[in-house]
Amino acid sequence: MQRIPTRIHGMLDYALGILLLASPYLFGFADGGAAEWVPTLVGIVIIVQSLMTDYERGIARILPMPVHLGMDAVAGVFLAASPWLFGFAEQVWLPHLLLGLVAAGIAATTRIVPDDRAADSTPLVRMASMAETLGKPPADHPRSSDLRPATALHAGKAENADQLRRAIDSGATRDKVAVVDPAAAPLGTDAESGAPHDEEGLKLARSQGQSSAPPPS
Structure with a gap:
């Protein structure tokens, strides 16, 4: 469902914000009432949050993209329901409903990770x-x-x-250094432990140990 790139979403944000500010004059309901100030308020919110969002079209880039999309969805639902919430549905309702659904739909189909940050993930x-x-x-x-x-x-x-x-x-600090610890060698007898730790010494220690062992009864 998340098909719209964030850079395209940013362009749509500004275009939708400007359209909401101009809608009372374009559709003839600029009468100073709720029908006018609701889309005006939503348009201002969309533009300001776009300037503050952490995506390609943002300037301050302090607002995470998931929060931005959540605010877009809430603003869209609020705008779509405003004619009935504020009682001006008999005057005008279609522009508010359509623009609200567009805002919510764009929010639901936009990628969460900005395109210029996708490689970091x-x-x-x-x-x-x-x-x-x-x-x-x-x-x-x-x-x-x-x-x-x-x-x-x-x-x-x-x-x-x-x-x-x-x-x-990991050895990055050089606190661990590989060394040979004779005390950890698997030597079977004290004679082997006391003999030189080479092949000749081990053979000599084993032969001496076998010669000094008592005969089996």
Whole structure:
């Protein structure tokens, strides 16, 4: 259903706002009553919020697009129902109804993500942004033989403890360095533990252990 690009929606917003401001004079109900000020008020709201919306046609770009579309839908429904809400249906009702339905329909069929921000929502971009936040090095960053960063990186970009933990675990901060720990070697006997940790030493320790073992009964 969301087929209208946000840049097209912005153009329609301004066109609809201007049409609403001019409608009392175009359709002959500029009598100073509710029939006139309701579309005028809705037109002003549409133009002002368009100037403040975070999309291609906005200037301030502080109003999120979903909020903008919600306000458009509410304004459209309000405009369409205004002839009966304010009691001027006997005077005029068709322009208010049609323009209100148009405003609500455009809001319901417009994309939520602005076209110039759509690339930021792809999975690859989100992964790259996460890597940058965690302080990980880029792909072309120099690395050591164990594939960790060749130089220490500062993890100050981490915003919370979980992100800092991930930065440390990834090796980005150089807090973890790959080393060989002899105490963690799976040696079966004390003789093996005390012997040199090479193939000849292990063979010698095993042979000595077997020769000193008591014969089976």
